[in-house]
Amino acid sequence: QVQLVQSGAEVKKPGASVKVSCKASGYTFTTHHVNWVRQATGQGLEWMGWMNPKTGDTGCAQKFQGRVTMTRDTSIGTAYMELRSLRSDDTAVYYCATTPPDSTWSDSWGQGTLVTVSS
């Protein structure tokens, strides 16, 4: 059974960085891409980017370019998403989700990590 367990809630000040982890289990970590999606309170889903855990290749939405870094540690089956230069409008729940290669859909999702940006 695929399970994605994310790190706990974070409170950050504007200008700081946050790094969210996503530990995978129940499947071979390198076989599925990891996508990151965020959701501000009361708002819809916003796709942030993807990572191929096997190669380390990544891609992200234009609005996050230069501000987001997605990495992984294959030895422990964990993906990471770091967002820098945080602003108040980055306050949201951040989700990781697995996506089969060459697919456009995400079949398993983490529980979400609330990141609050406040002075």
Next chain:
Amino acid sequence: QSVLTQPPSVSAAPGQKVTISCSGNSSNIGQNSVSWYQQLPGTAPKLLIYETDKRPSGIPDRFSGSNSGTSATLAITGLQTGDEADYYCGTWDNSLSAGVFGGGTELTVL
């Protein structure tokens, strides 16, 4: 503003059928398959439909998907109160080289 367009809300009575539309363009739905997600209050999204009309294991056949050109539709029959949730469509946009979602549709079962 979302790349894919969904109605903000739909409603129907228990036992009835409801459809949720998702409109895109030739760069996204016109070239890639659509997925649908159900998000119950306070929980993570859950995959309902993938590759336009396929259901993951465990998803009842009351949920179905279809596609026509640059639009997709999610249909839910035999509505239950437990179906009250937000529903999102998603796909890949070749021009943006990015994943895209609809703005979400809130389903109310009256």
